[in-house]
Amino acid sequence: MNYEVVIGLEIHVELDTVSKMFCGCSTKFFGEKPNTFTCPVCLGMPGSLPVANEKAIECTAKIGLALNSKIASFTKFDRKNYFYPDMPKDYQISQYDLPICEGGYVDIEMEGLALEGSGSRGYTRRVGITRVHLEEDTGKLTHIGESGRIGGADYSLVDFNRAGVPLVEIVTEPDIRTPDEAKIFVQKLKNIIEHLGVSDCDMEEGSFRCDANISLRPMGSKELGTKSEVKNMNSFRAIQRALVYEIERQRELLRADERVIQETRHWDAANNVTMSLRSKEEAHDYRYFPEPDLVPMELSGEWIEDLKNTLPELPDARKKRFVEAYGLSVYDAELLTSSKTMGDYFEECARAYNDAKKISNWIMGEFSMHLNATNLKIEESAVTPKHLVQLLRLIDKGQISGKMAKDVFKEMFESGKLPKIIVEERGLSQISDEDAIEKIVDMVLEENKKAVEEYGSGKDRALGFLVGQVMRLTKGSANPQLVNEILRKKLT
Amino acid sequence: MAISKKEVEHVALLARLSLSEGEKEKFSKQLSQILEHAGKIAELNTEGVEPTSHALPIKNVFREDEEKTCLSQKEALSNAPAKEDGMIKIPKIV
Structure with a gap:
């Protein structure tokens, strides 16, 4: 059976603000000592209260405008509850049902690539944007143990410097059909965000991260197949290669009449495979509810219009x-x-x-x-x-x-x-002095009488040989056009 | 609105609570009662009332994107039961 590949992406972008999302801690902690960029708010201390960074709201709306999204007139923050030690509060402030931006699209040009079944060279793919929302980034975990991975670690260490950095999540519709399209889409998205100047989009430092949801379905089917989620693709090349691998893995399972398991898989760039994270079966029940510590936001049409006018050239x-x-x-x-x-x-x-x-x-x-x-x-x-x-x-x-x-x-x-x-x-300089070149040309003509005769009897090739001799004697520094001119003049 | 034992177990798992069989029975009843009580609000006529996520009549409270002083590493880690290399040491996760 032939299968159609269905890919949707989730891209996380750390905003390049001076301070964190809900407190005044600096975001410039890269390479600094752990836990030196925190305060009671981003450490989730009892009694501390978050206040939203206005610049981050603006940046998120700018991204939405650049992606043709509709900017919400009413939006709010919600709590996403989960137990994982990367957040000190045991919840992440995120957005659930009323994100800052909804809808939108990005058109990508697939130059020189044939659309399956059409035979045409080059096509445009419109990738729909589901939503763009704002949340806070998590802290960083280091797993101590033989593998350095979470599975099999003896214990873990937590650094909260990154906790609370404004993080924009961009979710696409499942409109992507090939690993190449995914790669081109992510490149274009990164380029748009760089032009907006709202993030440094450094994939290696993790300020621009991409996860993919992939599933296969029988060609012509409208229902989506069971998906896997691939994480840890931190370069364009990794995105492309991880997707190629994952599509093949799922295709083989389906062809062998086996089931694709809905799970999160980790791209292992060194071994060129995706691996099941094999974490405990997590109940994904985030129990979102409106964040009581932050008041809702109303974005006026005028504010949105003004922001639109400040967008740079994309x-x-x-x-x-x-x-x-x-x-x-x-x-x-x-x-x-x-x-x-x-x-x-x-x-x-x-x-x-x-x-x-x-x-x-x-x-x-x-x-x-x-x-x-x-x-x-x-x-x-x-x-x-x-x-x-x-x-x-x-x-x-x-x-x-x-x-x-x-x-x-x-x-x-x-x-x-x-x-x-x-x-x-x-002491480089091209000899453009006609007298100097003439002298050398005379020398070459004197030494290569045979070639001169050949040229005389109509063999044009001989001219090339003579030019070459002049260039050799001048160690390539003679102006070749001038050499040509002088030679032709002398030979007629 | 009755809360089944299964739902109690689910909620307990999400809250990382380990409950005895007796507690599960007890909480199943108590949670049902709480929901029933809160359900009274549904008896009110809310026609023409906009849904709200917040009780306060304020909106758009923002701060300027300005840097403030952070805690020192020592202060930040002062509540941590265990630490190593300036980081909080935690038991293995999986």
Whole structure:
């Protein structure tokens, strides 16, 4: 039997506010000592009272607006009750029936991929957004024992620094059909949120986390199959690979007439498998009720409208503008707007240098190659827009050839030195002096009479050989166009 | 509204309470009585009354996104029965 894959995602985003969701503790605890960013409120001390951080409400509504959601005119917080030592209160303040944002969608472009059964290349998938709500993040547990995992641990240690950090949960409809779609969706969502400037979206530090609900159903069936929930996918690559694995695992079960068990599975990137967490059978009965310590919120149409007007340019609009304003191809514009920092980098170059296509070629060619090889992001590179623009100018002036520029780029990527300095230090410069080239050309012609004759008898290939000889003698520093011109002139 | 023994067991599990058979019987009766009593409110005519989650006539109480001083690690851990490396030490979870 053929099965249809059904995937829905839950994405958690830590907001980049100065202080926590319900108290004034700083959120900048990464790398700091455990339990040094707490207060009676986020420790759940009796008698302490939470007060909502207005900025976090704004950020959540902004995310909703960017995802085409409807912003609630009336919204409230609820208690989600559960026993787990990652929260000191034994409940998490979250939102249940009246989230800040409901509905919405994100369109993703699946370039060059055929939709199953259609044969067309490239398609758009609209992924529905169910809701976007605001809650508080939990503390961090460290499990002490041989495996370092919860199962089989001797005991655990709790750090409450993260407890109470504003956390936005975005839930999608089960509209995703392939691991590729899931990956592209998450990339786009991350890009939108980065453009909004409400989170640093660092997947490694855990400020942008993704869980997936996956099930399979017979092709054409309307009912959903039993799902599993996959957690711990902390890179785009992990999301894609975990889903591929999980789909195959479920398909095999179903083909063998076995049952898929509804459970939470952990992606183990080192072994390339999803594993059942094998925790005690948890009764998922959170007994939500309205949080009595926080009053409800009314968001006026005017407030929402004002917020809408403060939204920055989002990736789709930016892509369109890159095509229109800079004359880039859709493909180039797509790649250059695939992260906020990449787009910002390009624009900073484009303000100083007017050949956008050249900038784009360098960023996507040589620059990306070095970034990928060193696993760096563009903003982490020593090559600033100033470096790149200076390099392009040196090429334009004919001071260095395109080939030399690649070597200079490599060095400035490694050392962070400005290209002008590298050129000076290495004594590099392209010979664009006609007299100098003529002398060398004369020498080459004198030494390669055979090739000259061959050219004379109509063999064009011989010209290439002669150009090569000149380049060899100048160690590649002669301006090749000039060499060509001079050779042709001398040979006729 | 009668609360069955099974429901008492479920609630006890969620609250991490271990109850004797006698207690289960007793709480089943008592919880039923409490719900019955609270059920009296349903006798009121609430036509035209908006549902509410809160008794206070206030809304939109926010704080500015500003940093305040935190507790020291020592203070934060002062109530913890056991600690290790600046963290609260807890029994194994599963």
